[in-house]
Amino acid sequence: xxxxxxxxxxxxxxxxxxxxxxxxxxxxxxxxxxxxxxxxxxxxxxxxxxxxxxxxxxxxxxxxxxxxxxxxxxxxxxxxxxxxxxxxxxxxxxxxxxxxxxxxxxxxxxxxxxxxxxxxxxxxxxxxxxxxxxxxxxxxxxxxxxxxxxxxxxxxxxxxxxxxxxxxxxxxxxxxxxxxxxxxxxxxxxxxxxxxxxxxxxxxxxxxxxxxxxxxxxxxxxxxxxxxxxxxxxxxxxxxxxxxxxxxxxxxxxxxxxxxxxxxxxxxxxxxxxxxxxxxxxxxxxxxxxxxxxxxxxxxxxxxxxxxxxxxxxxxxxxxxxxxxxxxxxxxxxxxxxxxxxxxxxxxxxxxxxxxxxxxxxxxxxxxxxxxxxxxxxxxxxxxxxxxxxxxxxxxxxxxxxxxxxxxxxxxxxxxxxxxxxxxxxxxxxxxxxxxxxxxxxxxxxxxxxxxxxxxxxxxxxxxxxxxxxxxxxxxx
Amino acid sequence: xxxxxxxxxxxxxxxxxxxxxxxxxxxxxxxxxxxxxxxxxxxxxxxxxxxxxxxxxxxxxxxxxxxxxxxxxxxxxxxxxxxxxxxxxxxxxxxxxxxxxxxxxxxxxxxxxxxxxxxxxxxxxxxxxxxxxxxxxxxxxxxxxxxxxxxxxxxxxxxxxxxxxxxxxxxxxxxxxxxxxxxxxxxxxxxxxxxxxxxxxxxxxxxxxxxxxxxxxxxxxxxxxxxxxxxxxxxxxxxxxxxxxxxxxxxxxxxxxxxxxxxxxxxxxxxxxxxxxxxxxxxxxxxxxxxxxxxxxxxxxxxxxxxxxxxxxxxxxxxxxxxxxxxxxxxxxxxxxxxxxxxxxxxxxxxxxxxxxxxxxxxxxxxxxxxxxxxxxxxxxxxxxxxxxxxxxxxxxxxxxxxxxxxxxxxxxxxxxxxxxxxxxxxxxxxxxxxxxxxxxxxxxxxxxxxxxxxxxxxxxxxxxxxxxxxxxxxxxxxxxxxxx
Numbered sequence: 001x002x003x004x005x006x007x008x009x010x011x012x013x014x015x016x017x018x019x020x021x022x023x024x025x026x027x028x029x030x031x032x033x034x035x036x037x038x039x040x041x042x043x044x045x046x047x048x049x050x051x052x053x054x055x056x057x058x059x060x061x062x063x064x065x066x067x068x069x070x071x072x073x074x075x076x077x078x079x080x081x082x083x084x085x086x087x088x089x090x091x092x093x094x095x096x097x098x099x100x101x102x103x104x105x106x107x108x109x110x111x112x113x114x115x116x117x118x119x120x121x122x123x124x125x126x127x128x129x130x131x132x133x134x135x136x137x138x139x140x141x142x143x144x145x146x147x148x149x150x151x152x153x154x155x156x157x158x159x160x161x162x163x164x165x166x167x168x169x170x171x172x173x174x175x176x177x178x179x180x181x182x183x184x185x186x187x188x189x190x191x192x193x194x195x196x197x198x199x200x201x202x203x204x205x206x207x208x209x210x211x212x213x214x215x216x217x218x219x220x221x222x223x224x225x226x227x228x229x230x231x232x233x234x235x236x237x238x239x240x241x242x243x244x245x246x247x248x249x250x251x252x253x254x255x256x257x258x259x260x261x262x263x264x265x266x267x268x269x270x271x272x273x274x275x276x277x278x279x280x281x282x283x284x285x286x287x288x289x290x291x292x293x294x295x296x297x298x299x300x301x302x303x304x305x306x307x308x309x310x311x312x313x314x315x316x317x318x319x320x321x322x323x324x325x326x327x328x329x330x331x332x333x334x335x336x337x338x339x340x341x342x343x344x345x346x347x348x349x350x351x352x353x354x355x356x357x358x359x360x361x362x363x364x365x366x367x368x369x370x371x372x373x374x375x376x377x378x379x380x381x382x383x384x385x386x387x388x389x390x391x392x393x394x395x396x397x398x399x400x401x402x403x404x405x406x407x408x409x410x411x412x413x414x415x416x417x418x419x420x421x422x423x424x425x426x427x428x429x430x431x432x433x434x435x436x437x438x439x440x441x442x443x444x445x446x447x448x449x450x451x452x453x454x455x456x457x458x459x460x461x462x463x464x465x466x467x468x469x470x471x472x473x474x475x476x477x
Numbered sequence: 478x479x480x481x482x483x484x485x486x487x488x489x490x491x492x493x494x495x496x497x498x499x500x501x502x503x504x505x506x507x508x509x510x511x512x513x514x515x516x517x518x519x520x521x522x523x524x525x526x527x528x529x530x531x532x533x534x535x536x537x538x539x540x541x542x543x544x545x546x547x548x549x550x551x552x553x554x555x556x557x558x559x560x561x562x563x564x565x566x567x568x569x570x571x572x573x574x575x576x577x578x579x580x581x582x583x584x585x586x587x588x589x590x591x592x593x594x595x596x597x598x599x600x601x602x603x604x605x606x607x608x609x610x611x612x613x614x615x616x617x618x619x620x621x622x623x624x625x626x627x628x629x630x631x632x633x634x635x636x637x638x639x640x641x642x643x644x645x646x647x648x649x650x651x652x653x654x655x656x657x658x659x660x661x662x663x664x665x666x667x668x669x670x671x672x673x674x675x676x677x678x679x680x681x682x683x684x685x686x687x688x689x690x691x692x693x694x695x696x697x698x699x700x701x702x703x704x705x706x707x708x709x710x711x712x713x714x715x716x717x718x719x720x721x722x723x724x725x726x727x728x729x730x731x732x733x734x735x736x737x738x739x740x741x742x743x744x745x746x747x748x749x750x751x752x753x754x755x756x757x758x759x760x761x762x763x764x765x766x767x768x769x770x771x772x773x774x775x776x777x778x779x780x781x782x783x784x785x786x787x788x789x790x791x792x793x794x795x796x797x798x799x800x801x802x803x804x805x806x807x808x809x810x811x812x813x814x815x816x817x818x819x820x821x822x823x824x825x826x827x828x829x830x831x832x833x834x835x836x837x838x839x840x841x842x843x844x845x846x847x848x849x850x851x852x853x854x855x856x857x858x859x860x861x862x863x864x865x866x867x868x869x870x871x872x873x874x875x876x877x878x879x880x881x882x883x884x885x886x887x888x889x890x891x892x893x894x895x896x897x898x899x900x901x902x903x904x905x906x907x908x909x910x911x912x913x914x915x916x917x918x919x920x921x922x923x924x925x926x927x928x929x930x931x932x933x934x935x936x937x938x939x940x941x942x943x944x945x946x947x948x949x950x951x952x953x954x955x956x957x958x959x960x961x962x
Contacts, residue, residue, distance in 0.1 A: 057924070058931075059924070059930065059931055059934070062935075067938040070938070089881035090881050091881065092878075092879065092880075092881075098872075100876075100879055100882050103868075105864055196676060197675075199671070199674070199675035199678070200672050200675040202671070203668050203672040203674075203675055204672075206671065206683065206888070206892065208893075211678065213678075225915065229915045232918070232923055235923070236922050236923055240923070240924060274924040275924065282924075282925075284924035284925050284926055376915070381912070385910055386495075387492075389906065390908065391908070391909070392909035392910070393908060393909070393910045393911070394911045394913070395910075396912065396913040396914060397570075397911070400570075400911065400913070401910075404561060404572055404909075406561035406572060407574060407911065408574060408907050408909055409909065412579070412908070413580075413656065414678060417680040419907065431864065431887040432883050432894065433866070433867065433887075434866065434867035434868070434876055434879075435860065435867070435869070435870075436867070436868075436869045436870065436875065436876040436879060436882065437869075437870045438869065438870060438875070439871060440700070440701045440704045440871055443704055447715070448707065448710075448711045448745075448749050449529070449531075449715070449750060449759035449760075450751075450759050451530070451531035451759055452531075459531065459534055459539060463534075463539035463543050463878070464539075464542065464543070465543075
């Protein structure tokens with residue numbers, strides 16, 4: 001198959017952007033409405049594609065992908081006028097008389113490279129931000145979720161303004177070709193390895209990037225809590241999110257030795273309630289995306305250091321790419337499973353002597369995208385918020401913070417840079433232009449040479465905001 | 478180098494730099510340094526760049542002082558967590574955005590404002606609670622050694638280090654892993670910095686430059702004309718004799734007004750700086766031989782030389798270049814394709830001032846655009862149709878000291894921003910924090926999935942609370958049937 005002419009697409013989009021079309025409020029609204037229509041009119045097609053790519057349960061497809069995307073779209077439609085409005089800011093004596101404002105303006109032509117685990121949401125959520133901010137967009141969905149990629153390409157082609165919004169399908173060669181172009185922003189969701197490649201490519205053109213990566217997101221479980229509720233929330237965040245294939249899914253649990261029996265009992269009990277006696281048969285669990293990832297996860301489980309650590313689950317069905325919810329206890333720190341992001345249905349439990357030690361354990365590793373804590377101890381909660389650096393923190397629940405548009409979503413350190421969601425999406429794709437209006441009045445001679453001691457006194461008073469000093473300098477006192 | 482990074486990282490890990498008391502003490506330390514060492518700073522700037530003390534105060538000491546004082550006053554407010562709005566389905570919960578330090582920041586300063594462009598980002602990094610390694614520019618050696626010798630006396634030496642050196646030192650520093658790199662300088666080096674940062678996924682702020690245009694509209698009022706010309710002369714040759722990232726690079730004017738403008742510019746140049754190159758004490762010199770040759774070479778191009786209508790003389794020994802005005806140099810000459818960064822000012826004429834928008838848009842996005850005009854529709858057009866780091870009407874350079882405005886470029890003029898609260902944000906991670914309680918469990922969150930749960934989440938996503946209650950009471954189906962009839 002001949003590769004699409006990426007250069008021609010970018011050129012066309014640049015032309016559209018230069019015409020000023022995408023900058024208009026009406027255009028942005030029309031495109032956001034079109035996106036909303038895609039979600040509303042083609043729900044079944046999207047759900048089917050997600051089923052084909054990941055066996056994603058309909059409920060999950062609806063809640064985590066379609067609804068989230070619709071909510072983001074509706075919020076942008078509702079708030080767009082307010083977001084676009086220049087922000088007036090105070091000016092000081094130094095520039096008197098003047099007025100100042102910060103005007104958000106689009107960056108230009110942007111590239112969105114999406115991931116396979118939430119292939120619909122993670123493609124369109126950034127596109128919503130890019131459109132809201134008035135940019136032209138090229139979206140590259142992940143080839144690892146081919147059915148969804150195809151549906152997105154087809155529907156965006158049908159509904160969106162093709163002179164400004166395009167989908168380029170493909171794998172590594174297409175991505176490489178795209179990264180050779182000059183963009184005004186690159187928004188990438190995926191892993192740190194590719195993140196580095198994206199940023200290095202962006203550096204050539206000084207293109208700003210948002211990198212939404214992942215990491216090993218820990219869950220700390222204290223003793224004085226409602227174990228049933230905690231466990232249900234952990235399960236919902238781990239296996240209820242694409243069977244662990246989510247960037248903010250709990251990666252491992254840290255708890256004290258004495259908590260383990262209670263925690264394990266509750267886990268086993270609730271897992272059975274949710275997914276039945278034979279979870280490989282459950283329709284409520286996604287499968288592993290492809291054979292590659294199935295083997296990667298199998299390798300983590302077959303590692304000599306952990307084979308005897310499995311305390312629950314462990315069943316695999318290679319033909320159907322299914323792995324049951326699996327819990328491992330006390331895996332060594334140097335095992336494979338503790339060295340890389342798991343991104344699948346395996347959940348190791350690490351035990352520590354006292355719960356406070358968990359923080360040290362987490363801080364000895366790279367900064368994760370999310371960190372979770374279940375406790376009723378306010379002091380511990382406070383320390384956790386203070387001492388744990390992660391993209392986001394959630395106390396007494398998992399993954400829900402993702403759904404809150406009033407909170408920025410994004411990583412720090414190895415888990416990424418930049419953030420989005422709600423207004424933050426708009427800002428991720430905007431440049432904040434500083435605008436200062438001056439009149440021809442208010443001339444201050446001290447600005448200009450020839451320089452004299454009097455001018456020096458005046459400037460010192462001016463920059464220090466010392467009004468009395470100013471008057472004295474003016475009158476030569 | 479490794480040792481330096483390790484030491485500041487250990488200090489950061491100890492948690493010392495996070496406390497508000499530490500941050501305030503350091504900011505106060507900077508204020509003390511500026512107050513007590515003012516004369517030494519003036520002397521260093523005189524030696525490195527021939528800056529006059531008034532210029533040094535206006536562009537360096539005063540700017541850094543204002544910035545530190547502002548940070549000292551506001552840091553506690555900036556540190557306070559910001560509450561986020563939470564929809565009812567999450568009840569009970571509370572959300573907040575907590576700003577936390579990124580860790581260890583590496584700051585590269587530039588030579589043209591070697592004190593303020595070093596201290597200003599350091600102020601941001603400290604306010605946000607980071608440990609810092611600062612590398613001043615080796616092209617301003619006196620200022621560099623001043624910073625290296627003085628900073629340890631005023632600031633926590635285990636958390637804030639100055640490393641002196643040139644390119645090889647910079648390269649060594651870039652091998653290490655930092656939590657933030659803040660760079661002020663040229664786009665070429667900016668690319669190198671960002672490529673190096675990519676290896677460690679380190680976020681960068683790049684403060685670059687570009688060719689900043691000034692649009693000079695037909696001002697009918699003669700006093701306005703005078704003020705505008707005066708401001709252009711002050712802004713072009715005042716700050717470091719044109720060696721400023723937001724300095725005016727060229728002026729766009731209508732053909733019929735060009736001679737008036739040129740006359741006025743000459744008048745103010747003479748008044749401010751004098752006529753004799755030997756006595757130009759109010760002008761900075763060119764920083765070094767390399768840059769002197771670079772700027773001089775721009776002038777040597779025969780077609781460019783023919784377009785000089787004022788100035789043009791140089792004093793090679795003292796590295797001085799006279800304020801120089803050129804009229805319509807060829808647009809494909811280096812002087813119009815490269816950032817000038819020196820005391821040359823090309824005037825480009827056009828038939829209609831509105832053409833200036835297209836002229837600007839056909840080039841890379843500059844760090845600043847200046848427009849001298851009283852025409853509101855032209856103002857609006859410039860605002861809407863051009864893109865630049867900042868846009869200032871009827872003045873130049875002063876946007877730099879307005880700390881409520883973000884300072885930073887876009888496109889080739891850089892990425893990221895600082896000044897005031899923006900400096901704090903640049904060196905912070907905005908951590909999303911959501912607190913939930915164990916009360917109230919929504920059953921529909923959990924599998925096995927069924928139609929009731931599906932309907933529930935549909936309503937929840939629409940925030941249809943009435944519908945939710947009806948559904949829970951088992952009345953939803955009934956209600957809907959009634960409505961559809």
